[in-house]
Amino acid sequence: MLRFVTLVSIATTFLTAFVLYATNYQTRALEHELEAAQRRLDALSREVATLRAERAFLARPSRISKAARALGMRPAAGAQYRTSTPRNRESGPEVPDEPR
Amino acid sequence: MNRGRTHVSERSAALRIVLVCLGLLVAFGAITIQLGRLAWQAQTSGRLNLSTPNSESFSRPDILDRDGNVLARDIMLPSITANPSRILDVKEVIDSLTPLLPPVDAKRLPGNLADRSRRFIWVSRKVSTALAEKIHNLGLPGVGYRWETKRTYPAGRVAGHVIGAVDANSAGIRGLERHMDVVIGLRLARYENGDLRPPLRTTLSIAAQHALEDELKAAMAKFSAPAASGVIMDVTSGEIAAAVSLPSVDPAFPEHWISRGPIDRLTRGTYELGSIFKIVTVAMGLDLNLVTPHTRIDVGTPIRLGRFTIKGSGSPGAEMSVHDILVRSINTGTAAIARRAGPERQRAFLARVGLLSRMETEAGAVKRPMYPKTWGEAAIVTVSYGHGIAVAPIQFASAAASLVNGGFTVTPTFIRRVAMPPEARKRVVSEQTSRAILAMMRASVTSRVGTSRKARARGYRVAGKTGTADLPNRTRGYDGRAVVTSFVGAFPSDRPRFLVMVTLYDPKPIRGSRVAGDNAAPTARRVIERVAPILGVFPGQSTRPRGRTH
Numbered sequence: 197m198l199r200f201v202t203l204v205s206i207a208t209t210f211l212t213a214f215v216l217y218a219t220n221y222q223t224r225a226l227e228h229e230l231e232a233a234q235r236r237l238d239a240l241s242r243e244v245a246t247l248r249a250e251r252a253f254l255a256r257p258s259r260i261s262k263a264a265r266a267l268g269m270r271p272a273a274g275a276q277y278r279t280s281t282p283r284n285r286e287s288g289p290e291v292p293d294e295p296r
Numbered sequence: 297m298n299r300g301r302t303h304v305s306e307r308s309a310a311l312r313i314v315l316v317c318l319g320l321l322v323a324f325g326a327i328t329i330q331l332g333r334l335a336w337q338a339q340t341s342g343r344l345n346l347s348t349p350n351s352e353s354f355s356r357p358d359i360l361d362r363d364g365n366v367l368a369r370d371i372m373l374p375s376i377t378a379n380p381s382r383i384l385d386v387k388e389v390i391d392s393l394t395p396l397l398p399p400v401d402a403k404r405l406p407g408n409l410a411d412r413s414r415r416f417i418w419v420s421r422k423v424s425t426a427l428a429e430k431i432h433n434l435g436l437p438g439v440g441y442r443w444e445t446k447r448t449y450p451a452g453r454v455a456g457h458v459i460g461a462v463d464a465n466s467a468g469i470r471g472l473e474r475h476m477d478v479v480i481g482l483r484l485a486r487y488e489n490g491d492l493r494p495p496l497r498t499t500l501s502i503a504a505q506h507a508l509e510d511e512l513k514a515a516m517a518k519f520s521a522p523a524a525s526g527v528i529m530d531v532t533s534g535e536i537a538a539a540v541s542l543p544s545v546d547p548a549f550p551e552h553w554i555s556r557g558p559i560d561r562l563t564r565g566t567y568e569l570g571s572i573f574k575i576v577t578v579a580m581g582l583d584l585n586l587v588t589p590h591t592r593i594d595v596g597t598p599i600r601l602g603r604f605t606i607k608g609s610g611s612p613g614a615e616m617s618v619h620d621i622l623v624r625s626i627n628t629g630t631a632a633i634a635r636r637a638g639p640e641r642q643r644a645f646l647a648r649v650g651l652l653s654r655m656e657t658e659a660g661a662v663k664r665p666m667y668p669k670t671w672g673e674a675a676i677v678t679v680s681y682g683h684g685i686a687v688a689p690i691q692f693a694s695a696a697a698s699l700v701n702g703g704f705t706v707t708p709t710f711i712r713r714v715a716m717p718p719e720a721r722k723r724v725v726s727e728q729t730s731r732a733i734l735a736m737m738r739a740s741v742t743s744r745v746g747t748s749r750k751a752r753a754r755g756y757r758v759a760g761k762t763g764t765a766d767l768p769n770r771t772r773g774y775d776g777r778a779v780v781t782s783f784v785g786a787f788p789s790d791r792p793r794f795l796v797m798v799t800l801y802d803p804k805p806i807r808g809s810r811v812a813g814d815n816a817a818p819t820a821r822r823v824i825e826r827v828a829p830i831l832g833v834f835p836g837q838s839t840r841p842r843g844r845t846h
Contacts, residue, residue: 198313205320212327242372242443252366252450257506271507274755274825274835 358495374428376419382438457560461550499535515819519803531701566686570765573682580645581633634680639671703730751817755835760785762812778802781812783820
């Protein structure tokens with residue numbers, strides 16, 4: 197009986213060691229994969245950051261303004277705006293020009 | 297005897313077996329507990345922190361304008377590094393790198409590599425990815441690269457003075473960049489890009505900023521002025537939609553301006569602003585119940601101050617209402633109001649509207665106002681019309697905003713804030729005073745005799761006041777050669793939302809005139825017409841100016 201227990205214990209020890217080794221191996225493999233994914237993510241993040249900065253650079257007002265003027269455009273004049281209500285909604289009754 | 301020995305041996309064997317079993321039990325138990333613990337504590341995100349902290353540079357959140365446009369952002373760039381102790385052939389490294397590196401770095405390289413005891417040197421910082429790849433492909437032992445953050449300003453010079461600058465390690469050294477470090481704190485850069493902290497949302501509008509800058513540049517060219525500044529501020533919250541000081545600066549190149557470049561005249565320069573100060577004097581007179589808009593005051597009699605005489609307006613003894621004094625900008629009139637108040641009350645009122653104390657904004661400290669130490673008769677009179685006291689334009693703008701917003705104090709800010717409840721706001725002047733001042737400023741724009749009539753914007757009800765003051769020369773005297781001209785105004789005048797202040801420094805005469813009414817006022821008109829729609833204030837159909845506009 198004792199011999200059997202000893203043999204089972206030794207077998208279990210080896211089996212556990214093997215399972216642990218396999219798990220460890222898998223973990224390392226996953227770590228490598230994760231590292232590679234992280235590196236790709238870092239590179240893509242860098243690219244995204246750069247592209248966003250480039251987009252903002254291309255949309256900077258001084259560049260747009262120059263291009264718009266070259267196309268014959270000008271800043272909108274007040275007369276070009278129309279509101280849906282007869283008076284400016286921001287405004288109430290006008291302040292008198294002179295004291296009463 | 298033998299049987300006794302066998303009995304002892306069996307007992308000993310049984311004990312050993314029990315010990316082995318116990319040992320195995322403990323071992324398996326430990327393994328089971330450990331496996332259970334690992335399973336329980338397993339990371340659910342699946343992300344490992346593989347990035348190595350870069351001890352040399354800091355990452356920074358984006359800076360955005362009020363509409364989410366990027367004003368400042370980090371990108372990652374490689375920096376070439378070397379470990380001199382690992383370099384096999386220094387000459388080979390120098391010969392290989394010198395043609396590739398920027399001249400400044402190439403020049404420094406031999407000296408840097410000479411000390412073989414060093415383990416780390418920067419060869420060239422924040423170079424292009426292509427250059428780093430080229431150097432990497434050379435396969436030089438001891439030479440490598442690492443990623444660093446580089447602060448970029450995609451909008452270029454827009455709001456350069458306000459945004460400020462960072463040093464080579466991306467630590468803020470000026471403006472909002474510095475403010476961000478103080479408030480949010482510095483964080484070491486890591487190789488993965490992007491600071492995940494929320495961006496700094498400013499109150500600036502990139503479109504309004506550009507429009508203001510554009511119009512000020514046009515004014516500088518037209519009036520041959522070497523410098524100009526302007527600010528557009530929400531009169532209630534103090535949020536600044538645009539703040540321009542020309543010549544502008546490029547935040548990407550702080551080395552060009554930090555020490556001796558063009559200063560931010562809006563905050564770092566103090567100027568005698570002239571007659572725009574009269575709105576403060578008249579507000580003081582009204583708020584202290586010394587005068588009403590209809591009170592008639594002797595403006596014709598000259599005022600003698602020692603060697604100087606302030607000319608009267610009209611014949612000696614001629615009277616004018618307080619309303620007309622502000623509309624026509626009469627020095628003797630505001631001097632008379634200030635004299636009625638006296639030095640203590642005048643000084644206290646200026647302190648109350650925030651014109652005597654040091655002001656701070658997120659972009660940095662505003663230069664302390666300069667005013668007379670002894671508040672004598674001369675100070676009373678000259679300060680009443682904006683001479684003898686020098687303040688930064690932004691400080692005056694916030695004081696003016698508090699006079700036209702119903703009478704509440706205004707603290708200028710570049711960062712969005714939670715609106716303060718009306719009961720928590722500090723009152724500076726009464727609502728009645730505020731309305732009266734606004735009416736007079738409106739009249740200064742609409743009246744045919746008003747000094748601000750050229751600020752009459754098409755479609756907008758503008759209230760404002762002009763000011764022209766002599767600029768002191770290098771010996772701090774006044775030779776009348778140069779002036780500072782300003783316009784401060786609010787729109788829409790019946791319920792102001794925004795304040796505009798435009799200042800031109802040393803504008804040259806056109807058709808013999810260089811007063812603010814002929815240069816600062818029309819500049820402000822163009823600014824308002826262009827910027828108001830950007831800020832959501834549209835021209836009313838029934839508010840077209842009557843008659844000809846100037």
